[in-house]
Amino acid sequence: MERPLRLVAANPLDRLARTLEALLVVASQPLSVAELAEATGDDAERVETALGLLSERFHEGRSGIVLEKVAAGWAFRASRDAAEACGRLFERPVERGLSAAALETLAVIAYLGPCSRPEIARLRGVAADSVVAGLVERGLIAEAGRDQSVGAVRYRVTPLFERVFGLESLSELPRLDDLGSEAEEIRDRLESLAEARPA
Amino acid sequence: MERPLRLVAANPLDRLARTLEALLVVASQPLSVAELAEATGDDAERVETALGLLSERFHEGRSGIVLEKVAAGWAFRASRDAAEACGRLFERPVERGLSAAALETLAVIAYLGPCSRPEIARLRGVAADSVVAGLVERGLIAEAGRDQSVGAVRYRVTPLFERVFGLESLSELPRLDDLGSEAEEIRDRLESLAEARPA
Amino acid sequence: MPARELELDLEAFEGPFDLLLALVLRDELDLAEVDVAGVVLAFMERLAERDELDLDACGEFLVLVAALLELKARALLAGEAADLEDLDPAAAAEELAQRLAEYRRIKEAAAWLAERLEAERERYFRLGPAPLAPAPERRLEQQDPAALAAALRALAAEPPALSLAHLELRFPPVERFLSRFRALLLRRSRFDFDSEVDGMTRLEQAVAFLALLELRKGGEIELSQAAPFAPIRIQRNAAAKPERREAWNARSA
Numbered sequence A, B: 001m002e003r004p005l006r007l008v009a010a011n012p013l014d015r016l017a018r019t020l021e022a023l024l025v026v027a028s029q030p031l032s033v034a035e036l037a038e039a040t041g042d043d044a045e046r047v048e049t050a051l052g053l054l055s056e057r058f059h060e061g062r063s064g065i066v067l068e069k070v071a072a073g074w075a076f077r078a079s080r081d082a083a084e085a086c087g088r089l090f091e092r093p094v095e096r097g098l099s100a101a102a103l104e105t106l107a108v109i110a111y112l113g114p115c116s117r118p119e120i121a122r123l124r125g126v127a128a129d130s131v132v133a134g135l136v137e138r139g140l141i142a143e144a145g146r147d148q149s150v151g152a153v154r155y156r157v158t159p160l161f162e163r164v165f166g167l168e169s170l171s172e173l174p175r176l177d178d179l180g181s182e183a184e185e186i187r188d189r190l191e192s193l194a195e196a197r198p199a
Numbered sequence C: 001m002p003a004r005e006l007e008l009d010l011e012a013f014e015g016p017f018d019l020l021l022a023l024v025l026r027d028e029l030d031l032a033e034v035d036v037a038g039v040v041l042a043f044m045e046r047l048a049e050r051d052e053l054d055l056d057a058c059g060e061f062l063v064l065v066a067a068l069l070e071l072k073a074r075a076l077l078a079g080e081a082a083d084l085e086d087l088d089p090a091a092a093a094e095e096l097a098q099r100l101a102e103y104r105r106i107k108e109a110a111a112w113l114a115e116r117l118e119a120e121r122e123r124y125f126r127l128g129p130a131p132l133a134p135a136p137e138r139r140l141e142q143q144d145p146a147a148l149a150a151a152l153r154a155l156a157a158e159p160p161a162l163s164l165a166h167l168e169l170r171f172p173p174v175e176r177f178l179s180r181f182r183a184l185l186l187r188r189s190r191f192d193f194d195s196e197v198d199g200m201t202r203l204e205q206a207v208a209f210l211a212l213l214e215l216r217k218g219g220e221i222e223l224s225q226a227a228p229f230a231p232i233r234i235q236r237n238a239a240a241k242p243e244r245r246e247a248w249n250a251r252s253a
Helices: A002-010 A012-026 A033-040 A044-057 A080-090 A100-112 A117-124 A129-137 A159-164 A183-196 B002-010 B012-026 B033-040 B044-057 B080-089 B100-112 B117-124 B129-137 B159-164 B180-196 C017-025 C036-048 C055-072 C089-119 C145-157 C174-187 C202-217
Strands: A065-070 A073-078 A141-146 A153-157 B065-070 B073-078 B141-146 B153-157 C007-009 C014-016 C190-192 C221-225 C232-236
Touching: A012 A033, A012 A044, A012 A073, A012 B065, A012 B073, A012 B080, A033 A044, A033 A073, A033 B080, A044 A065, A065 B012, A073 A080, A073 B012, A080 B012, A080 B033, A100 A117, A100 A129, A100 A141, A100 A153, A100 A183, A100 B141, A100 C145, A117 A129, A117 A183, A129 A141, A129 A153, A129 B129, A183 C145, B012 B033, B012 B044, B012 B073, B033 B044, B033 B073, B044 B065, B073 B080, B100 B117, B100 B129, B100 B141, B100 B153, B100 C089, B117 B129, B117 C089, B129 B141, B129 B153, C007 C017, C007 C036, C014 C017, C174 C202, C174 C232, C202 C221
Parallel strands: none
Antiparallel strands: A065 A073, A141 A153, B065 B073, B141 B153, C007 C014, C190 C232, C221 C232
């Protein structure tokens, strides 16, 4: 058994297979034979042969990593044996709270009405892109058309937001009379503060 | 050779290793031993042993998929041999490198822990705003609450930072030499400067 | 155009004023070689090119030039709470040395990171979810709407932090000098700036000068100077009556 193993290691096809492994473990979407051939600088036929070798190695029942051919190309997935463990990995524990950045951003949108990222960034004094993206991903805010003047996408809070905060509607938000009775008044106040703050 | 292989396959540790493989190939960030233990329902010690087995198998030069310990967890990456092929298909997280200002800002945040833009500006002697925004956008730093006294947003480095720089944890950063002779040298220079100048 | 963008063409330095300050703070430029008077002249020349006096630009310039002078006097780089005026030269030198050493260390750390980044160039890993992985579901515990109100209230109450905070200067309010000069003008129709500010710190002198510009802008006084660096003469403008004006200080410039 030792001898053939060494031969395989020296075989350029095995080398190609290792490069393919590497590409597939970095990819965030399935890779086509054409893409793999281009990346490796090898021809499609040899790539197919190497993928055949890899399919043998990364095979259901034999390995936790399984090579799968789907419509868009080739990709690694977890073996079915590991389904239960994967389920536990992806089922995140219920989170207790939101980050300060997320809470501030939600508060701005909930109290002031639909806002664009530039507006949120100005009011908070920090870039809002990643926080907004995170809140969209969690379904707590959603797009609500575009700002009339600048054309930036605006965001509103979602029904999920209301459920999470136990509100029937936004009119049930705690009053902020000390800051202003109208959303406009609060917005003006935040804006003048934002201007005073060093950029 | 066939027999021992079958025995290994029947070994529960190998089974655990396969489950770990499966988890690692679908995870979107490094997984800690604790997370792996929880997902597999196995104990941490056995998980560590199985990870040891996998490290042997998924080793640079031996496999296109490499298992590495990084950012307080374990993760797969592509082997260095495949870097050229990867470069044709994927973007690096820090594709165009980082400016001197960005590296200094990262150094301040990585070494001093969460700090705000004014603090960074004080240490670097220049405003840090656009640099900080750029690093947030690249995902290398993230907001970490607000400063208690001034209310400025503070920033910390992210696990992506550790991963990009190949650090197991921030404690791997080299210890900066104590001021020692350098401070003295600067002081001497200042004093001679003062003497050279009239009043 | 803000004063910090003032283009300088000095013997030791060519470029915008704020870069000069940055280089000085980072010890990349020998302060002994910087001709502060040259900086002032460049600014005055630019002022002369304009018909109107840009008070904001003046304020900023004076603040920055005061910072430079303080630096040059080795009394700038004090700790957050230390009173600059109380620092003796030895303590100031110590402080400056500490601060420069601190910056050096940051530069070293940055250099280490740069090397590391270069060495890790060949490590590719997946960014984002795996192609065939299930989408993780994030669930959130019931939240208290009071937290939203508190977050907004905190944002609305946030005290404005100092700009130029890294220069760590304390600016006496211009208003103080405005009242002082107005009181003086009630008693005397003319006085000499230099003798009035004699004994003050450079910073106070700078802010006092700003107050003069403010009075001149309001037509309350006329300024004259026989030659560059000669004493500045202040003459009450007969047409104007001294009056109280809105408080204004260097920080709001």
